[in-house]
Amino acid sequence: MSGPFIYPVRDIVGHxxxxxxxxxxxxxxxxWGEGLVSVPQGETLELAVRLESVHEGIxxxxxxxxxxxxVCGRCLTDIVQPLEVExxxxxxxxxxxxxxxxxxxxxxxxxNLVRDSIVLSLPFQPVCQPDCPGLDPATGERxxxxxxxxxxxxxxxxxxxxxxxDQDGEAPRRAVSDTEKS
Ligand SMILES: [Zn+2]
Numbered sequence: 414m415s416g417p418f419i420y421p422v423r424d425i426v427g428h429x430x431x432x433x434x435x436x437x438x439x440x441x442x443x444x445w446g447e448g449l450v451s452v453p454q455g456e457t458l459e460l461a462v463r464l465e466s467v468h469e470g471i472x473x474x475x476x477x478x479x480x481x482x483x484v485c486g487r488c489l490t491d492i493v494q495p496l497e498v499e500x501x502x503x504x505x506x507x508x509x510x511x512x513x514x515x516x517x518x519x520x521x522x523x524x525n526l527v528r529d530s531i532v533l534s535l536p537f538q539p540v541c542q543p544d545c546p547g548l549d550p551a552t553g554e555r556x557x558x559x560x561x562x563x564x565x566x567x568x569x570x571x572x573x574x575x576x577x578x579d580q581d582g583e584a585p586r587r588a589v590s591d592t593e594k595s
Contacts, residue, residue, distance in 0.1 A: 418524035425466040435462045446532050450483030450539045470505040486538045487547035488555045500530045
């Protein structure tokens with residue numbers, strides 16, 4: 414049994430306190446995720462895995478880093494974003510503890526856990542930027558390319574605005590000039 418997600422545990426089984434660490438870079442074997450974004454087949458996946466022998470079995474801690482791609486849920490722009498995920502799971506010895514995962518013979522197979530951890534952490538509503546303005550409701554054009562548009566102010570409101578301190582605009586500008594002075 415071998416593969417990028419199969420880790421040998423023969424030498425630490427039954428030796429509580431023993432630990433092994435592995436670092437590897439592999440490729441995602443198939444497309445992971447079915448939503449607006451997914452991790453494509455062949456995408457680089459970095460894995461850092463720690464296997465600790467405990468009385469009940471093997472405690473597996475894994476850190477994963479990869480990239481997902483797809484489209485922004487608001488403006489449909491193509492996006493590629495880094496993704497870091499981790500999990501910790503106890504692989505029990507067969508027939509001893511009731512756990513979701515078992516040590517199999519001389520190894521643990523992490524593929525399902527790695528895949529599920531990554532798929533579950535993919536954003537359900539991915540955005541190209543936190544304040545993506547989406548599409549213009551009138552024209553269907555993307556509003557992303559230009560800076561967030563100024564909302565046109567009715568002249569009557571503009572007159573009122575001139576009389577009241579502008580909480581949104583003034584504060585940052587003042588902060589900038591203070592910094593420049595010092
Ligand atoms: Zn967007």
